Amino acid sequence: MKSRSLAALSVSVVFALSGIPAYAGEAEADPFGKYEETLDVHFVRATDDTIETYALGNLPGQTLEDNFWLDTYRDELGINVVYDWVVKGDDEYNQKINITIATGELPDIMSVTATQMVQLAEADLIADISDVYEAYAADFTKETLTQEGEDPFLAASIDGKMYGLPVTGGSVDSVDLMWIRQDWLDKFGLEIPQTMDELLTIIDKFTNEDPDGDGENNTYGIGVAGSPNVFGGGYGGLKGFFNAYGAYPTIWIEKDGQLVYGATQPECKEALATLADLYQKGMIDPEFGVMDSGKAGEAGAAGKCGLTFGQQWLSLVQFQTNYNLDNDAVWSACPIPTAGDEKASAQADLGTTRWLVVRKDFEHPEALIKMANLFIEKCWGKTGDNSVYYAPPVAEGVWKLSPVQCSMPLKNIYAYRDIQEAMANDTTDQLTGEAKSIWDKLERYYSGSEDGKSVWGWERIYGPAPSSYASIDEMQSDGRILINRFVGAPTETMTEKMSTLEKMRDEMFNKIIIGEASVDEFDKFVEDFNSLGGEQITNEVNEWYASVQ
Numbered sequence: 001m002k003s004r005s006l007a008a009l010s011v012s013v014v015f016a017l018s019g020i021p022a023y024a025g026e027a028e029a030d031p032f033g034k035y036e037e038t039l040d041v042h043f044v045r046a047t048d049d050t051i052e053t054y055a056l057g058n059l060p061g062q063t064l065e066d067n068f069w070l071d072t073y074r075d076e077l078g079i080n081v082v083y084d085w086v087v088k089g090d091d092e093y094n095q096k097i098n099i100t101i102a103t104g105e106l107p108d109i110m111s112v113t114a115t116q117m118v119q120l121a122e123a124d125l126i127a128d129i130s131d132v133y134e135a136y137a138a139d140f141t142k143e144t145l146t147q148e149g150e151d152p153f154l155a156a157s158i159d160g161k162m163y164g165l166p167v168t169g170g171s172v173d174s175v176d177l178m179w180i181r182q183d184w185l186d187k188f189g190l191e192i193p194q195t196m197d198e199l200l201t202i203i204d205k206f207t208n209e210d211p212d213g214d215g216e217n218n219t220y221g222i223g224v225a226g227s228p229n230v231f232g233g234g235y236g237g238l239k240g241f242f243n244a245y246g247a248y249p250t251i252w253i254e255k256d257g258q259l260v261y262g263a264t265q266p267e268c269k270e271a272l273a274t275l276a277d278l279y280q281k282g283m284i285d286p287e288f289g290v291m292d293s294g295k296a297g298e299a300g301a302a303g304k305c306g307l308t309f310g311q312q313w314l315s316l317v318q319f320q321t322n323y324n325l326d327n328d329a330v331w332s333a334c335p336i337p338t339a340g341d342e343k344a345s346a347q348a349d350l351g352t353t354r355w356l357v358v359r360k361d362f363e364h365p366e367a368l369i370k371m372a373n374l375f376i377e378k379c380w381g382k383t384g385d386n387s388v389y390y391a392p393p394v395a396e397g398v399w400k401l402s403p404v405q406c407s408m409p410l411k412n413i414y415a416y417r418d419i420q421e422a423m424a425n426d427t428t429d430q431l432t433g434e435a436k437s438i439w440d441k442l443e444r445y446y447s448g449s450e451d452g453k454s455v456w457g458w459e460r461i462y463g464p465a466p467s468s469y470a471s472i473d474e475m476q477s478d479g480r481i482l483i484n485r486f487v488g489a490p491t492e493t494m495t496e497k498m499s500t501l502e503k504m505r506d507e508m509f510n511k512i513i514i515g516e517a518s519v520d521e522f523d524k525f526v527e528d529f530n531s532l533g534g535e536q537i538t539n540e541v542n543e544w545y546a547s548v549q
Contacts, residue, residue: 031138031369038078042082043082044110047087051397055395058396064086067401077370094116108367111167112164114156120163121163137369138376144408168351170412171349171483172410173312174311174349175346175481179310179334181332184306187211195338203222204221208221223299223300223308224285234294234297234310235296236296241336242268243344244338245339248482253485263529264525269523273519279513315331334471371404411434414434422439442455508525
């Protein structure tokens, strides 16, 4: 595979090279041009509980097939969206897409995974949209889709051709933060830990010195969720803990110019040794191995655990419950500490996991790009209205009513910055877009009303430091967020064997933590990983990496 430059081409050159058909009445490519005759564009899609309960449930008379987003595409672009089929949930959608690929009966546009996109391209069923994108994508669209670089386009680049429009999402939103009870720290006269030595001292005190003050030995120093693995993003995930040791167990990182799999690197061994020691000393719930994030989070919600790692949204779930029970509980979201001499980096997965592809013989591939232009402009552009099209206060998730959902990757950090600047300047009444939608929730909390307490969790995400986006912004600005370096479609051997190797990783890491295996068994795991397919996967990953340099 070769990467494709996304430098803009002039419209005249694009047409000369590719012969892109202009629709009736259009002399040149217009990113927002309306079709003179209404164009039916066939899609397929999945729905979910958010759409049905919070969006459509609060929009009387609207349905998935007939709503204001589809009206917008029809009124402003002359595009009539038609759904060939709709299913509930991502799993059923992917199964249905695989059947669709097998039959070759494709809709005009559909959302697919990287693997499905490669299958479709190899079967010559989808269009190369390279020139269409260059000609029709608005400047703001290109700026938005490349906020985190060109990585979202790499998986869509096959032999120098662009086969999919990335459904971009925020990579930085997936990092682990260290969540800690500030009121417990204050009780012991301690500061937010910057090093692992400081963190281990706090874990000890949170376990053994009655932080909740009930006179009983019934708290755990660190919340851990072991099911289905210890690297989830919810309450009790351990990616952040490993990251503190310079270990990145679920992503590919670069070492000496080559990509290597983080779980096989020696830094993991030190993190595992520390966790095994914490478990042996009773500072981790002995049942963690069978707990998912929801079950493990019950201790945090009940005020029996004051420290864990997880993503930015945890204050909306377990910690909101804890606050509801105890308004004196203060949770802080902090950058991860470090076990070394330099500040640690937090790992992140590429926020783009799906791409929109166009059926090869569809006469108007530019329709996809126009819809993406309009979606991005309506949600975040100067002429748009985020409070209507993306985050209205009365209908959460209305943006999902659009069949095209390319997001602004850094929108949450931007909203945080706008809110903090407005708070500092006393200009919160001038906030617009998503920042205003979020500020409305924060203002309810700051009012001190009983109703405001229900949105305390939002303040812990977007409020002043130490909050989720204060910490994410700090790490992002310092270059301390490490995004998975392998962003291509799964390789042949990866497709066949990676899930088995990941299961082996999870089982071995859990055994080491609970003491069923010595930490030295990690070396045997690395040998087995490589001999059972890991070495071949690494070779294939680096072939891809060389092709996109």
